[in-house]
Amino acid sequence: MSENSVESVEKVKVRLAIYDRASSLRKDGNRPFIHPADVSGRFTTLRRVVFYVLIAVWAALPWIRIQGRPAVFLDVEARRFFLFGGSFDATSFWLVWFLLTGVLFSLLLTTTTLGRVWCGYACPQTVFLEGVFRRIERLFEGNRNERIARDQAPMSWSKALRRTGKHATYIVSALFVSHVFVAYFVSIPSLMQMMTRSPAEHPYAFVWCFAVGAILYGNFAWFREQLCLIVCPYGRLQSVLLDDDSAVIGYDEKRGEPRGKGKAKPGETRGDCVDCNRCVVVCPTGIDIRNGLQVDCVACAQCIDACDDVMDRLHKPRGLVRYDSLRGLRGEAKRFWRPRVFFYGIAGVVLVGTAGFFLTTRNDVEARILRLRGMPYVVEETTIRNAFEVHLVNDGDRARTFEVEATLQGVEGTVTTGDGDDAVETFEVPPWTDRRLTVVVRAARDSFRTGGVVHVDVAVGRETRELQAPVLGPARTSRAQTPPGDG
Ligand code: SF4
Numbered sequence: 001m002s003e004n005s006v007e008s009v010e011k012v013k014v015r016l017a018i019y020d021r022a023s024s025l026r027k028d029g030n031r032p033f034i035h036p037a038d039v040s041g042r043f044t045t046l047r048r049v050v051f052y053v054l055i056a057v058w059a060a061l062p063w064i065r066i067q068g069r070p071a072v073f074l075d076v077e078a079r080r081f082f083l084f085g086g087s088f089d090a091t092s093f094w095l096v097w098f099l100l101t102g103v104l105f106s107l108l109l110t111t112t113t114l115g116r117v118w119c120g121y122a123c124p125q126t127v128f129l130e131g132v133f134r135r136i137e138r139l140f141e142g143n144r145n146e147r148i149a150r151d152q153a154p155m156s157w158s159k160a161l162r163r164t165g166k167h168a169t170y171i172v173s174a175l176f177v178s179h180v181f182v183a184y185f186v187s188i189p190s191l192m193q194m195m196t197r198s199p200a201e202h203p204y205a206f207v208w209c210f211a212v213g214a215i216l217y218g219n220f221a222w223f224r225e226q227l228c229l230i231v232c233p234y235g236r237l238q239s240v241l242l243d244d245d246s247a248v249i250g251y252d253e254k255r256g257e258p259r260g261k262g263k264a265k266p267g268e269t270r271g272d273c274v275d276c277n278r279c280v281v282v283c284p285t286g287i288d289i290r291n292g293l294q295v296d297c298v299a300c301a302q303c304i305d306a307c308d309d310v311m312d313r314l315h316k317p318r319g320l321v322r323y324d325s326l327r328g329l330r331g332e333a334k335r336f337w338r339p340r341v342f343f344y345g346i347a348g349v350v351l352v353g354t355a356g357f358f359l360t361t362r363n364d365v366e367a368r369i370l371r372l373r374g375m376p377y378v379v380e381e382t383t384i385r386n387a388f389e390v391h392l393v394n395d396g397d398r399a400r401t402f403e404v405e406a407t408l409q410g411v412e413g414t415v416t417t418g419d420g421d422d423a424v425e426t427f428e429v430p431p432w433t434d435r436r437l438t439v440v441v442r443a444a445r446d447s448f449r450t451g452g453v454v455h456v457d458v459a460v461g462r463e464t465r466e467l468q469a470p471v472l473g474p475a476r477t478s479r480a481q482t483p484p485g486d487g
């Protein structure tokens with residue numbers, strides 16, 4: 001067996017050993033608490049900017065009002081959602097479906113082209129863990145070495161005080177996050193009111209705030225990377241979403257190997273990796289990127305910044321660990337356009353575009369006419385009765401006056417609206433509510449011919465809607481015939 005093949009077998013053995021267990025488990029099955037080392041660099045700076053912009057937008061959204069409505073308000077109690085000026089109820093769910101599936105395909109497209117950029121830069125787990133909770137830990141407990149030493153040290157006054165301060169700040173931060181979260185469902189004015197009153201007056205909101213705060217505290221204080229490694233379904237999907245052309249964070253094995261510490265012996269060939277382990281100790285999921293692309297890598301780019309820093313000190317070119325495709329890391333030609341990029345791209349554009357079109361052309365006022373359930377018509381002594389329901393929706397933030405006028409065309413008889421005997425009705429519909437109005441047609445039985453219609457004109461301010469429905473009955477009736485729905 002050649003020296004090279006012996007080396008390859010050894011590498012495969014190492015990799016199999018790695019995949020034998022989760023990266024965050026020790027051989028004995030225990031979980032080592034990961035303390036990533038501090039790192040600085042261009043990607044770390046970029047991520048911090050993205051984190052704080054996202055946190056600011058998220059905390060500000062419940063306060064912002066668009067056209068008098070909250071920018072984002074999921075009013076579960078009234079089953080109505082407000083999204084950037086639009087309001088939706090259960091009947092608009094089809095629109096939200098277009099929007100959500102469009103966003104899903106956009107995320108698939110992003111993953112296929114840019115890899116797990118969502119995980120590294122925008123996932124709430126990463127944003128709050130790296131942007132808030134790890135910063136708090138750093139403040140109270142110091143750098144990686146200090147934290148590890150304190151973990152192993154016996155309890156002391158200094159350790160107890162630091163731990164108490166850290167966990168108290170965690171709890172306050174988790175409760176702040178849970179209150180903003182609940183504000184998306186109850187609105188900021190209601191939340192403010194609740195905070196000044198007894199929890200007994202709003203038990204559900206109180207329990208939600210408490211439960212979400214407790215889950216966040218447990219997650220960010222203890223569970224941390226385990227959420228990405230064993231809970232998150234998106235992370236598990238990476239093996240099917242990524243291909244050899246997706247941008248991933250990878251180690252340039254051709255350039256880095258054979259790795260080695262210290263000076264090379266005479267005649268020994270060395271790659272650029274000096275085996276300093278910096279890329280490993282900064283990793284928040286505890287993996288070694290030099291073992292290849294792993295499902296546990298959340299693409300945080302900390303190992304890129306760490307290795308670039310090492311390369312700068314050694315006066316070697318950056319990029320031993322870098323963003324590249326697997327094909328690029330192997331030194332092969334890269335491709336951007338692949339069938340899946342076309343498919344996800346077209347699906348995302350069509351779905352988001354459809355949702356956008358209907359959202360922008362949607363009107364605050366809707367009017368529909370439907371035949372009442374049951375018999376399509378009823379043959380009476382001298383008339384044929386058809387009953388309809390006009391459904392009027394006011395999706396605006398102010399009350400509107402609806403004027404409804406019903407007339408008959410191609411049929412002799414009378415038409416009435418509502419409870420009265422008139423064919424005209426005027427009434428006010430409060431904001432974000434609807435009203436149903438009955439329209440009854442009594443067609444003269446003797447002269448009835450099919451083909452007649454009832455017209456309903458709905459006027460709201462300057463807008464008008466023209467509705468129409470056929471008046472049904474037997475094609476030709478006489479008193480001797482047995483009517484289909486007599487009574
Ligand atoms: S930081 Fe760079 S040089 Fe150091 S071990 Fe990692 S890959 Fe090798």
Ligand code: SF4
Pocket residue numbers: 249279282283284285286287288289296297298299300301302303304
């Ligand atoms: S391997 Fe690198 S990019 Fe992946 S999680 Fe670890 S530090 Fe982040």
